[in-house]
Amino acid sequence: MIRDLPSLAFQGVSRIFPGGVHALKDVSFSIPAGGLTAVIGPSGCGKTTLLRIAAGLDRATSGSVNFIGPDGKTSARGRENLSVCFQDARLLPWRNVVANVALPLELSGVSRVERLARANQVITAAGLAPAQTRLPSQLSGGMRMRVALARTLVTSPDVLLLDEPCSAVDEFTRMQLDEEIRRVWQVSGATTMLITHSVSEAVWLADQIIVMNVGSVHEIHRVALPQQARDRTSTAFLLEVETVMRSLARAAGVVIA
Ligand SMILES: Nc1ncnc2c1ncn2[C@@H]1O[C@H](COP(=O)(O)OP(=O)(O)OP(=O)(O)O)[C@@H](O)[C@H]1O
Numbered sequence: 685m686i687r688d689l690p691s692l693a694f695q696g697v698s699r700i701f702p703g704g705v706h707a708l709k710d711v712s713f714s715i716p717a718g719g720l721t722a723v724i725g726p727s728g729c730g731k732t733t734l735l736r737i738a739a740g741l742d743r744a745t746s747g748s749v750n751f752i753g754p755d756g757k758t759s760a761r762g763r764e765n766l767s768v769c770f771q772d773a774r775l776l777p778w779r780n781v782v783a784n785v786a787l788p789l790e791l792s793g794v795s796r797v798e799r800l801a802r803a804n805q806v807i808t809a810a811g812l813a814p815a816q817t818r819l820p821s822q823l824s825g826g827m828r829m830r831v832a833l834a835r836t837l838v839t840s841p842d843v844l845l846l847d848e849p850c851s852a853v854d855e856f857t858r859m860q861l862d863e864e865i866r867r868v869w870q871v872s873g874a875t876t877m878l879i880t881h882s883v884s885e886a887v888w889l890a891d892q893i894i895v896m897n898v899g900s901v902h903e904i905h906r907v908a909l910p911q912q913a914r915d916r917t918s919t920a921f922l923l924e925v926e927t928v929m930r931s932l933a934r935a936a937g938v939v940i941a
């Protein structure tokens with residue numbers, strides 16, 4: 685699918701909350717069009733605040749977040765066609781899987797026939813068809829997150845913002861969800877920001893990793909491994925993980941051997 689995807693540029697973003705909490709201080713980096721950038725950093729360093737500002741759910745005190753079109757000009761399209769997935773699946777408990785996945789289309793006034801067709805398409809692609817009539821309470825935590833990811837895809841977003849979608853699941857389920865995130869990213873082709881606490885997840889999925897310390901960018905790391913050759917047990921992969929882990933430790937002021 686060839687589309688005019690936007691890049692996402694954070695330029696000197698600061699956020700001071702009432703009470704004086706300086707959550708972000710002059711944060712600048714760009715996510716290339718169609719790229720997947722992971723953001724990692726210690727708890728409270730401002731990752732969610734950054735995502736909320738990008739999504740238009742909060743405002744920067746100074747600086748800006750711009751979606752830049754292929755012509756180099758600021759484009760409104762990225763913000764208009766953006767999907768967010770939070771750490772908790774946030775499914776509506778009284779709606780079954782199909783009705784949850786179709787919700788964003790319903791809110792934007794898409795006809796019932798079309799929204800069911802599109803919801804069924806992403807549900808089938810995610811391997812969730814056998815569970816499509818179940819309620820969230822009848823799903824495992826990992827399945828609920830897969831439904832939430834399917835819901836982010838149903839609008840064919842240009843920009844995907846994912847806030848720790850795998851943090852509430854065990855290591856094995858996380859690896860399965862990582863496969864799903866990679867598939868979602870590749871199918872959608874969207875410019876993607878993934879917040880995570882897992883260095884290994886960041887290295888497995890991202891082409892760029894933003895390492896944050898409290899409120900600011902500590903280091904920008906480019907992942908040199910080819911996307912399709914990311915074997916979690918290979919020496920090259922483990923060396924990359926070690927490099928990012930050391931950067932994160934420096935950012936957090938922790939000494940590791
Ligand atoms: N609405 C708010 N009002 C005041 N302070 C806030 C608000 N939202 C966040 N903060 C503060 O801003 C800082 C950054 O919070 P944020 O949630 O962005 O961190 P985070 O990196 O996402 O942390 P975690 O990894 O634990 O999710 C924290 O000190 C937090 O207490």
Ligand SMILES: [Mg+2]
Pocket residue numbers: 731732733
């Ligand atoms: Mg957070």
